[in-house]
């Protein structure tokens with residue numbers, strides 16, 4: 001028996017969930033949907049997708065990754081999806097079910113889990129994040145148990161209006177959205193931002209990050225910078241920072257390269 005979980009993460013929440021599920025599945029590999037690849041020749045018994053909700057939908061990169069996957073050889077696998085979101089997942093699960101349905105695959109299980117909201121470009125990091133982190137962490141074992149038991153829990157039908165509107169907006173806005181990122185004199189050129197970016201959008205040039213207009217707005221660069229030297233416009237300087245306490249910088253970076 002073999003399993004695989006494809007995940008996407010900026011600040012580690014979804015890697016925390018993916019790791020916990022992986023620990024309980026037979027021979028389970030974790031692959032980042034950022035820089036990782038899907039091997040269409042492998043056959044799996046469990047195939048999972050774990051990712052954040054962005055703008056009530058899937059991150060663009062997740063849509064692209066899953067749309068391009070060939071799953072012919074694993075059609076009989078148990079397919080599951082989990083979105084570790086801030087609380088409002090919109091069509092993030094139903095839109096995935098639809099992508100799979102178009103490939104002739106049924107998504108057997110879909111569930112959202114409310115975690116710490118990390119979109120620091122939009123709001124300040126909540127003082128109660130440690131408490132919210134703990135509540136989310138306590139919910140993970142029940143979720144894992146449902147998946148290992150191959151529970152059937154469909155996503156339902158996608159709301160087409162919400163799906164179209166929430167998938168068009170990021171396409172129009174996000175590619176240019178890294179124009180708003182700036183780097184302060186506190187930058188030491190350590191390259192953490194380049195390594196944590198799951199979209200490979202950041203390249204160090206002359207010991208400073210340069211942004212290449214393929215940004216998912218995941219906030220990894222802002223949140224993980226050890227000097228708080230990366231900011232979004234003038235909005236994030238005093239909004240605090242958040243990264244998932246159970247995920248180390250090292251493992252997030254290693255995962256990005258898996």
Ligand SMILES: Cc1cc2nc3c(=O)[nH]c(=O)nc-3n(C[C@H](O)[C@H](O)[C@H](O)COP(=O)(O)O)c2cc1C
Pocket residue numbers: 008009010011012013014015051052053054055056057084085086087088089090115116117118119120216217218219244
């Ligand atoms: C660009 C962006 C958009 C987001 N949009 C939503 C949203 O529509 N609904 C929601 O519940 N959370 C939203 N969030 C919060 C994340 O889904 C949530 O914090 C998630 O757990 C982060 O996962 P990660 O730590 O794996 O990156 C958004 C975060 C970002 C960065």
